[in-house]
Amino acid sequence: MTGAFYGLGVGPGPQGLLPVASLEVLRRADLIYAPRSWVSETSVARRALNGLAFPQDRVREVVFLMDGDDARLGEHYAALAQEIAAHVRAGHTVAYLTIGDAMTYSTLGYLVAALRRHAPGLPCHVQPGITSYATAAALTGFSLGEGRERVLILPCPDDLEALRADILSHDVVVLMKVGHRLGGVLDLLTELGIAAHCALAHRLGLDGEVVRPSLLPQPEAGRLGYLSVVLIRKEAPRRFA
Structure with missing residues (x-):
């Protein structure tokens, strides 16, 4: 049996x-x-x-x-x-x-x-189940891909210059396993001038949940990088009249 x-x-x-x-x-x-x-x-x-x-x-x-x-x-x-x-x-x-x-x-x-x-x-x-980034996108109204946009899903690299290259070569980046690197990631997004249309979700459904549909003003990193996903869009999303 x-x-x-x-x-x-x-x-x-x-x-x-x-x-x-x-x-x-x-x-x-x-x-x-x-x-x-x-x-x-x-x-x-x-x-x-x-x-x-x-x-x-x-x-x-x-x-x-x-x-x-x-x-x-x-x-x-x-x-x-x-x-x-x-x-x-x-x-x-x-x-x-x-x-x-x-x-x-x-x-x-x-x-x-x-x-x-x-x-x-x-x-x-x-x-199959529901990914953290799909949940984060639904909660923040973040489009994970429109038309023929290129989407990259990756664990956060230690080298933020590598992340910069990934962002510049893709339309949308889903950043997982951020951890202690969050402070540097936030600084990079602010430097690139795209933080306003990026999003963050921390401890989804758990105590201490944080959901940010925009990263301006820039949040305090603290321990927000743990059990977090950052949704990055190189260009502001299109808006139709």
Whole structure:
């Protein structure tokens, strides 16, 4: 008897942003893995399901590893894949939560790859979710692409001159994983004269949420760069009469 594995994108934030198909999987899953950072007391992915009716007693929080050591990462996800595969082979439906879209800058990609290596043929399904930048764009009225505009999605580079080149060679830039670089990013956008039509979203749906449809006046960077996305437009959006 064989069950199945489902990777589910949830959130961002506890706003009910969950596809109906994913909610149906949650409600019938025998085991739900909720990844948690080693520096957090609770799983943010699990918090994204607040208010939804599903079997809470089937949730198992698991600390995910992201320390930059490829060998340790490989061992970590191989062990997790083998644990999940054992449950699936026992006939269980197993779900794994990830924040935002399931395969966009997500640790779920490592787990899916490990499952395919260590448990080939195992029923493995990935269901898409809603990205943080799509949510930020909707909340701020920021168009992520018009006509034939070129859009670039990237983690914030350490070299801000590289970011300058990316902005100048694209119409729209979606900047993720900003972190401590936010102050420099804000200064660059102000220098380029485009901060007024750029946007920022921080901790979407969580305590301390900040949503800025414009970056003028320039906000204090502080810790706003963490769990944040910056939406950058090289030219002001077109306005039709």
